Amino acid sequence: MLALLASHGESAAANEKASSIVLVHGAFVDGSGWKAVYDLLSQDGYEVLVAQHATATLEGDMAAVTSVIDAAKFPVLLVGHSYGGxxxxxxxxxxxxxxxVYVAAYAPETGESVAKLAQVAAQPGESRAPLLPPRDGYRMVDPAKFPAAFAADVPQSTTRFMAASQVPWGLAAVQAEVREVAWKVKPTAYLVATQDRMIPPSVQRMMAKRSGARTIELASSHAVMLSHPREVAAFIETADVAVSPNP
Incomplete structure (x- = not known):
């Protein structure tokens, strides 16, 4: 029995990757949407940490994510979905x-905010998030339109709950401008969701191109980590291989 336990321990140690992955969720949801991706990456030997932030202010959210980065054991692949970008x-x-690693995410230039990026012209036939008017300093997606807009390729039993359990998005976070951007100095990858009805695919392509990101496209809704977790996990792992030194 001791030999078996030792063998299992050695196998787990051998499978451990020398990178940590921090998953950062976007607006209207929380970190639980990453569960399937978390499971796959963990099974492949990564330390995977999931940030939980309030999406009330950009400064507060960055502080929460920075604390998770600081807790990681290894150099970090930082992954953001949507506003998480x-x-x-x-x-x-x-x-x-x-x-x-950007996953259907905002990849701003210095001085840009979500509000500014929302003004970028979309292509004919593309859609933007069906947001309700602001209330008490926060924004929400119209619950009746949430399933089709956010996650059309996810079971409705899931998307109806997501619509009912939305996390309000603070106007302070929407309007905040980033002061500096890491993609100018660090390797970057971008996954474009071509069926996205929250952030137009053409806007995603523009942001990916100007950031010099290694880019792939996937026929998916905005909630790509829910509808295509294996592809998302594989993309993240490929991004790790691209920046990790050869043994």
Missing amino acids: MIISQAGVNPKVKSL
């Missing part, structure tokens, strides 16, 4: 972060 763009300047 705003957070990782500036939090990624942390010297512990070795690479950025």
Whole structure:
């Protein structure tokens, strides 16, 4: 029995990767949406940490994510979905972060905010988030339109709950401008969701191109980590291989 336990321990140690992955969620949701991706990456030997931030202010969210980065055991691949891209763009300047991965996410230029990026012209036929008017300093997606807009390729039993359990998005976070962006100095990868109805795919392509990101496209809704977790996990792992030195 002791020999078996030792063998299992050696196998687990051999499978351990020398990178940590920090997953950063976007607006209207929390970190639980990363669960399937978390499971896959963990099974492949990564330390995977999931940030939980309030999406009330960009400064507060960056502080929360920075605390997770600081807790990581290894150099960090910082992964952001949607509004999470705003957070990782500036939090990624942390010297512990070795690479950025955007998943259907905002990848701002210095001085840009979500509000400014929302003014970028979309292509004919593309859609933007069906947001309700601001209330008490926060924004929400119209619950009736949430399933089709956010996650059309996810079971409705899931998307109806997501619509009912939305996390309000602070106007302070929407309007905040990033002061510096890590993609200018660190390797960057971008996954474009071509069926996205929250952030137009053409805007995603523009942000990916100007950031010099290694880019792939996937026929998915905005909630790509829910509908295509294996592809997302594989993309993140490929980003790690691209920046890790050869043994």
